[in-house]
Amino acid sequence: MLRELLSGSGGIDPSRLAGAAGLPDDPASIAALFGQLQQAMQQQGDGIDWSAALRQGEQRAAAGQVQVSDEERARIGQALQVASLWLDEAVDVTSLPAPAELLTRRAWVAATMPVWTQLAEPVATSIADALTRVMTEQAPEEMRGMIAGASRMIRGVGGALFAMQLGQVVGELATEVVSGGDIGIPLVEDGHAAILPQNVAEFGTDLEIPADQVELYLAVRELAHARLFRHARWLRLHVITAITAFARGIDIDTERLEELAEGFDPSNTEALRDAVASGALISPRSQSQQDALDRLETMLALIEGWVDVVTADATERLPKAAQVGETIRRRRASGGPAESALATLVGLELRPRRLRDAAAMWRKVTEAVGIEGRDALWGHPDLLPTAADLDDPAALIARLTGSDEAEAIAEDEFDQALEDLLRGDMPAAPGEDGEEPPKPAS
Structure with a gap:
């Protein structure tokens, strides 16, 4: 079926396949999808080619992106200097060795994609293993040898689709985040802070708060987050290890997967798309996995809570600091559409409930x-x-x-x-x- 599809003689509508994969329904995206799947069918190794995630993410983030102007660099650079001085009075952690970077959306995708792929790989591997296992178990005896021979190709195609979905989600997330630590996990290197001026400007549009106060508050918050991870050198590895350990415990509901396979209509991929988007293919958590999730959520809440407190202390001079802080807390509690999509894709919500x-x-x-x-x-x-x-x-x-x-x-x-x-x-x-x-x- 896959060979017929990629040769153009299959019965699956390419635009519907793109939709099921979470990709835009446009000729360029469909062409990229098919090119990536063809490449995945020919790859020799068992690993996932994550370069597709980076390409998709950068392409999505670049749509509507504006470059950082010299005026923004000067203004936000000054805000970061003031933020560092204020933060010195509120914390007893080391300062950063380098100034914060001002990133475009596309640059943020490139800087953070290594961490995203590290978090997503256990889930992608679990899906690929479940898919090949179900196909092998359900195939007639005379076809099992052929299925086993095609398992590498199946894993490659499944991994490519997952990578492209991840790229789309991270690219969309790049339009929502305001800084490197906005999600709460260490996405940039230790000792580094990052601000996205375009998103900062959009964040403050509807707040009726002077832009310089919004920029200064967000600068303090980002520096606090970056300083914490530089001070606690063990923290970055601890958080990422906890997330990947949780992700490795994710299992696929093979019965649900079999039901989709039995009733699959090549001309209508809506059921497949809905199952992927809703997380219906992921099995309920085991008790050990729930315990691991509880520990992880506590850790994320401790990080976010500390950042909240020290940011509030450092910005006491700002007249509108309380309003900006409450807006951020509400935003973190509800999350954006891209963050929700990421939770479904990776199987983990990154919003700490006990903030x-x-x-x-x-x-x-x-x-x-x-x-x-x-x-x-x-x-x-x-x-x-x-x-x-x-x-x-x-x-x-x-x-x-x-x-x-x-x-x-x-x-x-x-x-x-x-x-x-x-x-x-x-x-x-x-x-x-x-x-x-x-x-x-x-």
């Missing part, structure tokens, strides 16, 4: 132990607050301040006194030990 709880906890920690004590918790993963600490910040504060130890000593002293009383070991009253009681002062 407000984490921010409230970091605020209380700051008040209790100060900036230095708060930021010292990022020194090692074992020092970080847990999900239980988000539920009960008071217990965390007690541990950090040592008040729980003092309370425990007082309780021990009370227990000992009560035990002495019950045994009759009463302390001697004044004068009972043969000594004269002290005379009252005249």
